[in-house]
Amino acid sequence: MAIIDAIAAAHGARLTIDLSAIAENWRRLGAQAPHITCAAVVKADAYGCGLAKVAPVLWGAGCRTFFVAHASEGVTARSVLPEAVIYVLNGLVPGSGPALMAHALRPVLGSREELDEWAALRAETGRPLPAALHVDTGMNRLGLTISEALALAGDPIIAAAGIDLLMSHLVSAELPDEAINRRQCEGFAQIIRAYPGIPGSLANSSGCYLGDGIANDLLRPGYAIFGGNPTPGRPNPMRPVIRLEAPIAQVREVKAGDGAGYNARWIASGPRRLATLSVGYADGYPRSASGRGHALVGGVPCPIVGLISMDLVILDVTDAPAARRGGPATLIGDALDVDSVGRAAGTIGYEILTNLGSRYVRHYVGSID
Incomplete structure (x- = not known):
């Protein structure tokens, strides 16, 4: 111009955002593991690109599962994605349960307290809304430890809380040779085995490029959808x-x-x-x-x-x-x-x-x- x-x-100043590139990047990430469903992380107003504009485009491209960080972001996402599955990554913040229920948002639960609270809310409201279980395999931010998660396998609280997805977060996926990637994959594979029939999600943007050694049923890219390079040190495969x-x-x-x-x-x-x-x-x-x-x-x-x-x-x-x-x-x-x-x-x-x-x-x- x-x-x-x-x-x-x-x-x-003028900020131009290419929606077709966003859709194409999501497809390219999904193509790294075509046998696995690909979700989209659209937190932080779709990484600054505008959730209200971006989310419908990803839905149109075929995405059906979305992740946000906060309940308020989930409410915004629900307003433009009436039929989507929407998970709230930061879990069940005290007092947020009714809003999550009202907008059919699924919390990512990371403690026994959260499991108990969500199960009680499901029972009280009669709404069988599912949730995800976050297992910490090395990040030390949110989530149950591996030993805590293994101890809960088979506990009635898992069914009571409606756990329909197991999750963890990679520490150094952009550095494929880091030993912690292998340790996390092995730890998460333990969890998958302990919870038969419940799918797992481990691969973030860079994790989509770690190959088949990752126990994973749902890709969960975010940054790369918006043009960031998921393979630092190599040419960027994203538009x-x-x-x-x-x-x-x-x-x-x-x-x-x-x-x-x-x-x-x-x-x-x-x-x-x-x-x-x-x-x-x-x-x-x-x-x-x-x-x-x-x-x-x-x-x-x-x-x-x-x-x-x-x-x-x-x-x-x-x-x-x-x-x-x-x-x-x-x-x-x-x-x-x-x-x-x-x-x-x-x-x-x-x-x-x-x-x-x-x-x-x-x-x-x-x-x-």
Whole structure:
């Protein structure tokens, strides 16, 4: 786009989200194990891409099981997915049971207390809504330990709580040679054997690429659906999903010794040409990318100089002849995927995606309706 459109310019930046790429990425992940059902994790507003827009597209592509983090996210998901199976990953937070029941949401239970509470709620309401059982195989965040889960095998509480899925979470799936992957797979296989007839879910985005050595009946990708690389160190098998462009608000010439931005953290070493973008950390673009990240102007990498401020980013566009007032700079897109932007900011692509700000004008393309 030669010039950012007037509406996007008025709001600071334009975030383009490719819905067809989201659907295709989900299919590609499922194709890694075509004999296994593929679900979708759509927590954090579908990784910043907009749950209300994304979830129906995934349903249209064939996805029938979804995961969110919180009950409130589940309520939103249910409003656009009336027939889907929706699990709430963070479990049965005290007091959340009635809302889960009201919206047919299935908690992922990770303690005996949660099992007891959910079983009691099922009995009290007469609603046989299922739940998943979370077994911790190495993450040490949520879930029963392996020994606790094995001790509960055959306990009437499992049927009373309506457990219809066994779950665990991989610690280092993006590093396939890590020994903990094997230990987790072996531990989860124990659980699967102890609970015959109940399917299990272990494979996250990177776990989809760990091969057949993983005991698994339901793939559970999230990040990779939205364009993140599930195979770090190798070419990304996913299609890019998001593109973030901001208009250049002003271009100026500076001389040697001039500073830029708060506290003059950057000093010009000679005559330079600077461009200021109408976007900042209030939009979710990370302040930690100050002096480390870059944007593309006319395809030319232009370093970020000075401190990123709340609403503005300064680029050195000396080597970018296309830089002009009103012209676009690409902050995510083309050679700048979410993983590389995350690395430049000293973080990960997950954080870049989930921090995408509400001030962006969101433009959806590639609908599969």
